[in-house]
Amino acid sequence: MEQTNIQINAERLWDSLMEMATIGATDKGGVCRLTMTDLDQQGRELLLRWTDELGCAHQCDAVGNLFIRRPGRNKERPPVMTGSHLDSQPTGGRFDGVYGVLAGLEVLRTLNDHNVETEAPLELVVWNNEEGSRFSPPMMGSGVYTGIFELDWAYQIEDEAGTKVKQELDRLGWIGSRPFGQAVDCYFEAHIEQGPVLENEGKTIGVVSGGQGQRWFELNVYGQEAHAGPTPMPLRKDALLCASEMIQMINRLGLDNGPDACATCGLIKVLPGSRNVIPGHVWVTVDTRHPDDDVLIRMESLLRESLGKIADKHRCTFDLQNFWISPATPFDQDCIALVREGAEKSGYPYREMISGAGHDAVYMARKYPVAMIFVPCEGGISHNEIENATSEDIAAGCQVLFHAVRSRAG
Amino acid sequence: MEQTNIQINAERLWDSLMEMATIGATDKGGVCRLTMTDLDQQGRELLLRWTDELGCAHQCDAVGNLFIRRPGRNKERPPVMTGSHLDSQPTGGRFDGVYGVLAGLEVLRTLNDHNVETEAPLELVVWNNEEGSRFSPPMMGSGVYTGIFELDWAYQIEDEAGTKVKQELDRLGWIGSRPFGQAVDCYFEAHIEQGPVLENEGKTIGVVSGGQGQRWFELNVYGQEAHAGPTPMPLRKDALLCASEMIQMINRLGLDNGPDACATCGLIKVLPGSRNVIPGHVWVTVDTRHPDDDVLIRMESLLRESLGKIADKHRCTFDLQNFWISPATPFDQDCIALVREGAEKSGYPYREMISGAGHDAVYMARKYPVAMIFVPCEGGISHNEIENATSEDIAAGCQVLFHAVRSRAG
Numbered sequence: 001m002e003q004t005n006i007q008i009n010a011e012r013l014w015d016s017l018m019e020m021a022t023i024g025a026t027d028k029g030g031v032c033r034l035t036m037t038d039l040d041q042q043g044r045e046l047l048l049r050w051t052d053e054l055g056c057a058h059q060c061d062a063v064g065n066l067f068i069r070r071p072g073r074n075k076e077r078p079p080v081m082t083g084s085h086l087d088s089q090p091t092g093g094r095f096d097g098v099y100g101v102l103a104g105l106e107v108l109r110t111l112n113d114h115n116v117e118t119e120a121p122l123e124l125v126v127w128n129n130e131e132g133s134r135f136s137p138p139m140m141g142s143g144v145y146t147g148i149f150e151l152d153w154a155y156q157i158e159d160e161a162g163t164k165v166k167q168e169l170d171r172l173g174w175i176g177s178r179p180f181g182q183a184v185d186c187y188f189e190a191h192i193e194q195g196p197v198l199e200n201e202g203k204t205i206g207v208v209s210g211g212q213g214q215r216w217f218e219l220n221v222y223g224q225e226a227h228a229g230p231t232p233m234p235l236r237k238d239a240l241l242c243a244s245e246m247i248q249m250i251n252r253l254g255l256d257n258g259p260d261a262c263a264t265c266g267l268i269k270v271l272p273g274s275r276n277v278i279p280g281h282v283w284v285t286v287d288t289r290h291p292d293d294d295v296l297i298r299m300e301s302l303l304r305e306s307l308g309k310i311a312d313k314h315r316c317t318f319d320l321q322n323f324w325i326s327p328a329t330p331f332d333q334d335c336i337a338l339v340r341e342g343a344e345k346s347g348y349p350y351r352e353m354i355s356g357a358g359h360d361a362v363y364m365a366r367k368y369p370v371a372m373i374f375v376p377c378e379g380g381i382s383h384n385e386i387e388n389a390t391s392e393d394i395a396a397g398c399q400v401l402f403h404a405v406r407s408r409a410g
Numbered sequence: 411m412e413q414t415n416i417q418i419n420a421e422r423l424w425d426s427l428m429e430m431a432t433i434g435a436t437d438k439g440g441v442c443r444l445t446m447t448d449l450d451q452q453g454r455e456l457l458l459r460w461t462d463e464l465g466c467a468h469q470c471d472a473v474g475n476l477f478i479r480r481p482g483r484n485k486e487r488p489p490v491m492t493g494s495h496l497d498s499q500p501t502g503g504r505f506d507g508v509y510g511v512l513a514g515l516e517v518l519r520t521l522n523d524h525n526v527e528t529e530a531p532l533e534l535v536v537w538n539n540e541e542g543s544r545f546s547p548p549m550m551g552s553g554v555y556t557g558i559f560e561l562d563w564a565y566q567i568e569d570e571a572g573t574k575v576k577q578e579l580d581r582l583g584w585i586g587s588r589p590f591g592q593a594v595d596c597y598f599e600a601h602i603e604q605g606p607v608l609e610n611e612g613k614t615i616g617v618v619s620g621g622q623g624q625r626w627f628e629l630n631v632y633g634q635e636a637h638a639g640p641t642p643m644p645l646r647k648d649a650l651l652c653a654s655e656m657i658q659m660i661n662r663l664g665l666d667n668g669p670d671a672c673a674t675c676g677l678i679k680v681l682p683g684s685r686n687v688i689p690g691h692v693w694v695t696v697d698t699r700h701p702d703d704d705v706l707i708r709m710e711s712l713l714r715e716s717l718g719k720i721a722d723k724h725r726c727t728f729d730l731q732n733f734w735i736s737p738a739t740p741f742d743q744d745c746i747a748l749v750r751e752g753a754e755k756s757g758y759p760y761r762e763m764i765s766g767a768g769h770d771a772v773y774m775a776r777k778y779p780v781a782m783i784f785v786p787c788e789g790g791i792s793h794n795e796i797e798n799a800t801s802e803d804i805a806a807g808c809q810v811l812f813h814a815v816r817s818r819a820g
Contacts, residue, residue: 091635091682091690133684195640212639216685225501227793228674228697229622230605230766233664235790240675241661244654251651254643264638265650266685268678272501274543275626275676275695275733276768277793280501285685287638356640358686380645382637383687 006114008402010395013106017394020046020086020102021094030385031094035087035129036064036168043086043098044126050105051124054112060176062151063144064128064169067178070108072121072409078183079123080409081368082107082401084191085130085141085360092131093387095192095377095394101126103190103398107405119410120185127360128174134159137216137324142360145180146367186335186369188404189361190397192389196380197353204396205343205350206374209336211362212260212354213293213328215300217286219307221246223316225272225280240270240279242314249306250286257299262289262356285323291354293328329362335371335404342373342403348396357382371404373397416524418812420805423516427804430456430496430512431504440795441504445497445539446474446578453496453508454536460515461534464522470586472561473554474538474579477588480518482531482819488593489533490819491778492517492811494601495540495551495770502541503797505602505787505804511536513600513808517815529820530595537770538584544569547626547734552770555590556777596745596779598814599771600807602799606790607763614806615753615760616784619746621772622670622764623703623738625710627696629717631656633726635682635690650680650689652724659716660696667709672699672766695733701764703738739772742779745814749781752813758806767792781814783807 023042024033033039044066048058051068058068069079084100104124111118127145132138135157143149155166169175193199198206223239247265254263264287271281288303290296304320311318336352343350353374355362361372375397378388433452434443443449454476458468461478468478479489494510514534521528537555542548545567553559565576579585603609608616633649657675664673674697681691698713700706714730721728746762753760763784765772771782785807788798 089682089684089687131684132686136685138686193640194637195642196645197640214639224791225794226791227604227767228676229624229672229699229768230603230607230792231672231790232605233661233668233672235606238661238674240678241657244657247651247654248658251643251648258643262639262641262643264648264686264688266638266680266687266689267683268650268680270676270678272499272543272793273677274499274541274793275546276542276548276674276697277499277676278674279676280794287686289639357637358639380636380641381634382640383682383684384635384690 006110008106008110008395008398010391012109013102013395013398014391016102016105017094017098020098024088026091026385028385030387031088031092032090033086033088034090034134035131036172040087041172047101047105047126054108056108059178060174061145061178061180062175063141063154064174065141065145066126068124070122072118074119077120078185079121080185080405081123081125081187082189082405083125083127084189085127087129087131089131089133089383091385093382093384095387095389096194096382097130099192099394100190103401106398107402110402122405122409130360135165139358139360139363142363146363147181148363148366184368186332186408187361187364188335188371188373188401189359190373190401191359192377192382193374194357194377194382198374198376199380201351202349203351204348204375204393205400206353207336207340207343207350208331208355208372208374209352210328210330210354211359211365212289212291212356213296214289214326214358215296215322216324218321218323219246219284219286219318221282221316221318223280223314226278228276228278231278236278237315238278239282239316242311242316243282243284245310246307247284249310250303253299253303257290257295260291261295261299289356291328326358326362329365331365331371332369335369338404338407339371339373339400342400345403346399373400416520418516418520418805418808420801422519423512423805423808424801426512426515427504427508430508434498436501436795438795440797441498441502442500443496443498444500444544445541446582450497451582457511457515457536464518466518469588470584471555471588471590472585473551473564474584475551475555476536478534480532482528484529487530488595489531490595490815491533491535491597492599492815493535493537494599495537497539497541499541499543499793501795503792503794505797505799506604506792507540509602509804510600513811516808517812520812532815532819540770545575549768549770549773552773556773557591558773558776594778596742596818597771597774598745598781598783598811599769600783600811601769602787602792603784604767604787604792608784608786609790611761612759613761614758614785614803615810616763617746617750617753617760618741618765618782618784619762620738620740620764621769621775622699622701622766623706624736624768625698625706625732626734628731628733629656629694629696629728631692631726631728633690633724636688638686638688641688646688647725648688649692649726652721652726653692653694655720656717657694659720660713663709663713667700667705670701671705671709699766701738736768736772739775741775741781745779745781748814748817749783749810752810755813756809783810
């Protein structure tokens with residue numbers, strides 16, 4: 001018999017989140033816990049201290065993903081999986097990623113509290129390098145796990161200091177023997193929304209039915225570097241001036257394909273980089289997103305066409321390279337139904353939505369049944385030290401996760 | 411009796427320039443000889459080997475300026491000085507700075523060839539850190555020499571690696587006992603134009619009558635960093651989008667105050683700097699120039715007003731700090747006359763002009779009589795590895811310098 005009235009412990013979940021947030025805490029109240037650093041290691045050690053207390057075993061795979069297992073009655077059944085990531089952006093918040101991991105921990109703790117044994121084993125997973133800010137691309141761990149990236153390719157990726165992923169994994173002892181490609185029953189991931197929709201509409205739960213398509217680019221703009229003093233304005237080929245008009249156009253491209261499109265330039269570098277030299281070369285990153293891959297492809301061709309016009313106007317040249325493509329990814333109807341059911345059962349107001357952000361769940365969904373649970377975050381702000389969420393919403397999402405995991409695991 | 415028909419040795423001058431250009435030579439035919447590096451030291455060693463052969467003594471001052479002295483008949487007379495700098499931009503050319511130093515060397519060599527003794531002593535000076543690309547601000551050596559910068563202030567300036575000017579001066583043994591503020595009869599500096607005017611008009615010599623005023627700024631733009639995926643376009647406060655519109659406006663400010671105004675953004679940095687984070691903070695450098703200080707001040711107030719409007723439109727904020735101001739600086743009429751006379755005597759087509767670039771001569775002109783001699787450079791391109799000039803023009807500028815120095819020193 002299912003104990004239908006089991007409640008997760010909201011206070012314990014919140015306290016664990018706050019304790020984890022002390023690791024890499026920033027002055028502005030956020031977190032800087034970059035992937036595969038000593039701080040990221042400390043985060044895992046804290047988590048493992050908690051899961052050891054629950055009697056769970058753990059194991060890494062070859063790309064540093066960490067799997068923490070709570071046995072089920074039936075050893076033959078593939079595990080019901082939940083989790084997220086513990087790494088953060090350079091100026092990240094206390095909830096992005098870590099919430100999904102600690103909500104999963106709270107599910108395990110609650111099951112232990114009530115001596116519930118599930119039919120299927122449960123696995124709490126910490127995906128390595130979800131953020132991609134130290135080692136690009138993001139979602140590296142789940143990408144390798146699901147066969148989207150080659151392990152050897154991931155190993156040789158370098159951070160800005162020239163350190164390779166493989167070196168850091170060796171240093172931290174994160175290379176384990178868990179094989180890739182094992183059967184997984186399904187995967188649930190709880191996450192803050194990282195956008196303003198739930199808050200604006202007064203909903204507690206986002207029942208996430210899929211992930212947005214993403215196309216990321218690297219844009220190089222070439223002009224001619226020259227001395228900033230004696231080079232008359234009309235004769236210049238200023239790559240930064242050209243790039244700045246391109247950045248404006250890229251923003252309009254997002255607006256014009258709204259309300260669901262996004263287009264963002266997050267990084268820019270100028271060469272040669274001197275106060276009194278007209279820039280000869282500019283490098284810019286472009287991130288475009290839309291729930292419909294066809295729209296995204298049309299945006300790319302508009303982008304290329306507009307870049308050409310702007311470059312010509314400034315007598316510059318450009319190239320636009322596809323850096324990373326993630327197609328729009330629908331989630332699993334049965335898993336989505338369990339999330340919806342969990343929200344309804346607890347009486348939380350909910351809405352179905354598409355995830356604008358990339359998540360490990362999106363890669364998992366290419367191979368396994370997946371659903372996600374969103375909770376509101378204050379002002380929709382994420383990837384920011386002031387990222388915030390209420391204890392009530394945090395608990396609500398975890399309660400829905402508990403229902404979904406419990407129902408699925410039997 | 412003056413030997414009026416003495417000619418400098420054009421081939422020797424060119425060969426010395428090409429030999430110096432091997433120190434820090436880049437693949438693209440330019441030079442990277444950043445100030446106070448081992449390469450900069452090697453450049454000085456080569457020069458001193460040449461001036462030692464002429465029997466000249468040398469001495470540094472406390473900021474690493476190098477003075478090489480050819481005695482005159484009258485020890486009491488202050489020296490007639492000429493020179494420039496040996497440091498380069500990160501992707502610099504073979505002529506910027508080094509030409510003025512080696513043209514001065516060729517003047518000394520020519521005087522030695524013909525056993526000419528001048529009444530006043532001559533000094534060939536190598537100003538330290540003219541470029542300002544490793545340690546900002548530029549023209550640091552001549553600025554300290556002329557009392558515009560404090561020595562202690564210059565000592566503590568750091569490069570991007572955190573190395574201080576003082577550390578490098580100590581390491582290289584460039585701190586000498588030559589006092590600042592000694593009497594100087596006058597200072598001549600030969601330089602490539604670094605702009606396209608002489609070439610366009612078919613002139614060989616620029617008789618430079620003064621330096622442009624410069625006002626440099628640092629612009630900070632503050633928006634709100636947020637996740638690039640789930641943050642709808644209309645709700646963003648994108649600091650890079652805002653800055654890109656400001657960069658466009660700054661360019662228009664230069665164009666609108668043409669033909670003599672320049673406005674350039676040479677460096678930009680984005681924080682937090684991640685492909686999938688909307689930039690929350692952008693830092694940009696702004697370099698404005700005009701021969702008339704009143705126009706330059708009016709440009710600054712237009713700049714501030716326009717920045718405010720653009721920031722408001724993007725719901726961002728900004729601050730604009732004055733980073734460096736160099737007023738418009740007229741040169742000395744007598745010295746200018748000697749340069750003009752030298753060009754006329756040799757039959758070189760010439761025009762009077764204002765220097766668009768900053769030069770050590772501009773700082774020297776605040777305290778001593780100064781003039782400059784420009785020669786054309788190919789396509790007006792400088793601060794670039796493809797910087798080029800003809801051997802004929804290089805020789806012509808040196809011949810005019812010889813006349814001016816010789817006439818002045820008596």
